[in-house]
Amino acid sequence: xxxxxxxxxxxxxxAYPIEPIYVCEVCFGSLEVVYDYVAIKRHISREKIAAxxxxxxxxxxxxxxxxxxxxxxAGFTPLVKAExxxxxxxxxxxxxxxxxxxxxxxxxxxxxxxxxxxxxxxxFEAIACASTGNLACSVAAHAARAGMKSYVFIPSxxxxxxxxxxxxxxxxxxxxEGNYDQVNRLCxxxxxxxxxxxxxxxxxxxxxxxxKTLAYEVAEQLGWRAPDNAVVxxxxxxxxxxxxxxxxxxxxxxxxGPVKTRMFVTQATGCSPVATAYESGxxxxxxxxxxxxxxxxxxGNPADGYYALxxxxxxxxxxxxxxxxxxxxxxxxxxxxxGIFAETAGGVVIAGLKRLVTSGAIKEDExxxxxxxxxxxxxxxxxxxxxxxxxxxxxxxxxxxxALGFKIAATVERNKSQVE
Amino acid sequence: MSVLVRIPSPLRxxxxxxxxxxxxxxxxxxxxxxxxxxxxxxxxxxxxxxxQIQHFVNIYVNGEDVRFLQDLDTPLKSGxxxxxxxxIAGGC
Numbered sequence: 300x301x302x303x304x305x306x307x308x309x310x311x312x313x314a315y316p317i318e319p320i321y322v323c324e325v326c327f328g329s330l331e332v333v334y335d336y337v338a339i340k341r342h343i344s345r346e347k348i349a350a351x352x353x354x355x356x357x358x359x360x361x362x363x364x365x366x367x368x369x370x371x372x373a374g375f376t377p378l379v380k381a382e383x384x385x386x387x388x389x390x391x392x393x394x395x396x397x398x399x400x401x402x403x404x405x406x407x408x409x410x411x412x413x414x415x416x417x418x419x420x421x422x423f424e425a426i427a428c429a430s431t432g433n434l435a436c437s438v439a440a441h442a443a444r445a446g447m448k449s450y451v452f453i454p455s456x457x458x459x460x461x462x463x464x465x466x467x468x469x470x471x472x473x474x475x476e477g478n479y480d481q482v483n484r485l486c487x488x489x490x491x492x493x494x495x496x497x498x499x500x501x502x503x504x505x506x507x508x509x510x511k512t513l514a515y516e517v518a519e520q521l522g523w524r525a526p527d528n529a530v531v532x533x534x535x536x537x538x539x540x541x542x543x544x545x546x547x548x549x550x551x552x553x554x555x556g557p558v559k560t561r562m563f564v565t566q567a568t569g570c571s572p573v574a575t576a577y578e579s580g581x582x583x584x585x586x587x588x589x590x591x592x593x594x595x596x597x598x599g600n601p602a603d604g605y606y607a608l609x610x611x612x613x614x615x616x617x618x619x620x621x622x623x624x625x626x627x628x629x630x631x632x633x634x635x636x637x638g639i640f641a642e643t644a645g646g647v648v649i650a651g652l653k654r655l656v657t658s659g660a661i662k663e664d665e666x667x668x669x670x671x672x673x674x675x676x677x678x679x680x681x682x683x684x685x686x687x688x689x690x691x692x693x694x695x696x697x698x699x700x701x702a703l704g705f706k707i708a709a710t711v712e713r714n715k716s717q718v719e
Numbered sequence: 720m721s722v723l724v725r726i727p728s729p730l731r732x733x734x735x736x737x738x739x740x741x742x743x744x745x746x747x748x749x750x751x752x753x754x755x756x757x758x759x760x761x762x763x764x765x766x767x768x769x770x771q772i773q774h775f776v777n778i779y780v781n782g783e784d785v786r787f788l789q790d791l792d793t794p795l796k797s798g799x800x801x802x803x804x805x806x807i808a809g810g811c
Contacts, residue, residue: 310775321805321807321808322727322729322775322805322807322808323729324728324729324730324732325764326764326773326775327729327764327773327774327775327776327805327806327807328775328807329775329807429808429809431810479809480784480809481782483808483809483810484777484779484782484784484802484804486808486809487727487804487805487808487809488725488802488804490808491727491728491738499808499809499810500808500809503807503808534810535809535810536810537810585786586784586786586787588787598809598810600777600784600806601810602806602807602808602809602810603807603810605774
């Protein structure tokens with residue numbers, strides 16, 4: 300059973316029925332799902348959630364779906380207490396939400412699971428998307444599972460891991476000669492012409508709700524409480540806003556105490572329209588032409604940027620941006636301290652977190668959650684010149700010792716001198 | 720001086736269902752004025768009270784966002800294409 304009662308314009312409040320529409324025809328504001336929270340409150344409890352499936356569907360009452368869902372088992376990913384990384388950064392209570400381990404290796408499975416379910420409910424035959432890569436993989440995977448066709452549009456310069464990681468599921472894959480914002484503009488126009496469920500266009504009000512599960516899970520995994528700080532990678536800003544919304548819904552439903560979480564945006568310096576607007580005290584997001592290795596965050600014209608600014612200010616949070624070399628260092632630091640291999644967006648989060656700690660915005664004793672949203676195997680190009688190279692040997696002991704012997708000798712020497 | 724304008728579906732109630740329009744205009748600003756003459760009420764949907772393009776609307780000339788050109792003063796010539804696209808799309 301669904302607790303969704305309709306759609307409503309976030310700006311002017313005009314009501315709309317539950318249909319594959321996304322924008323208010325009066326003011327162009329975004330449409331949001333309306334829930335019957337009174338009924339949800341009667342149905343939901345900590346115990347019921349805890350007894351639910353080990354996936355995002357344990358929060359189904361708070362998602363805009365009714366019956367059978369398209370399920371590749373997204374969500375309920377680990378929340379890792381990061382003591383090594385915490386020590387390196389000077390944080391005593393650092394947790395990582397490891398969403399690298401979703402079925403298609405990014406958090407996008409959460410939003411697409413909802414979108415694909417709605418697409419099927421609305422009787423579409425095909426699902427489609429404009430993607431920076433992770434979404435491409437997830438849409439193609441969910442379409443395969445649902446037995447639907449998929450049309451996936453990507454910028455032509457994406458990483459191989461994302462192109463192949465989408466292609467394997469058999470979509471119609473369109474590489475557009477242009478950046479993501481151009482792909483998105485094209486898809487916005489195609490969505491007018493073709494009868495497809497574009498997950499992040501005409502299905503967007505439903506799709507975006509899937510990201511709330513990243514707030515619910517963290518709160519549940521922390522023992523039913525909200526963190527002091529949430530550090531989030533920002534592209535369009537939707538994920539960022541939905542984490543804030545999810546925490547507040549949990550509080551309103553009586554599942555957690557007051558939410559005092561400060562929300563922090565992290566972006567790459569080469570594409571930081573939200574962080575830049577925040578730092579300059581502006582309410583206006585100036586679009587940019589992205590120039591960064593963090594391609595999954597390379598949205599120069601962020602649809603929810605305006606609302607992300609509101610969320611930062613409402614929550615008392617902040618923003619940080621990092622250069623490409625800092626992003627690679629962030630990826631390496633995360634891998635070398637915690638054994639988590641994240642894509643470039645994870646590097647943006649760790650590098651941004653480091654800055655926020657250095658600047659004093661985030662303090663040592665505060666409970667901080669960093670969201671790691673995609674898998675490093677998808678962005679191998681970013682690190683190929685920055686990690687150790689394999690030592691090539693012949694398959695015999697002599698060859699091994701000739702190649703490595705001096706290294707071991709050096710290690711033994713050092714240990715000896717430490718003993719002395 | 721004919722410029723093709725692509726109209727998104729949220730505006731088609733104002734345009735009587737038309738998905739494209741032809742305007743005679745040498746700037747984006749003049750294009751919006753011409754649209755208003757053809758479809759009264761359309762301009763207030765696209766612009767705020769100060770006459771600036773509102774938050775949730777993106778306007779493109781030949782595929783380029785006018786904010787990278789000269790905003791409302793962006794010049795138009797015959798054969799150009801103007802797209803009006805809701806800003807709330809894409810990403811996640």
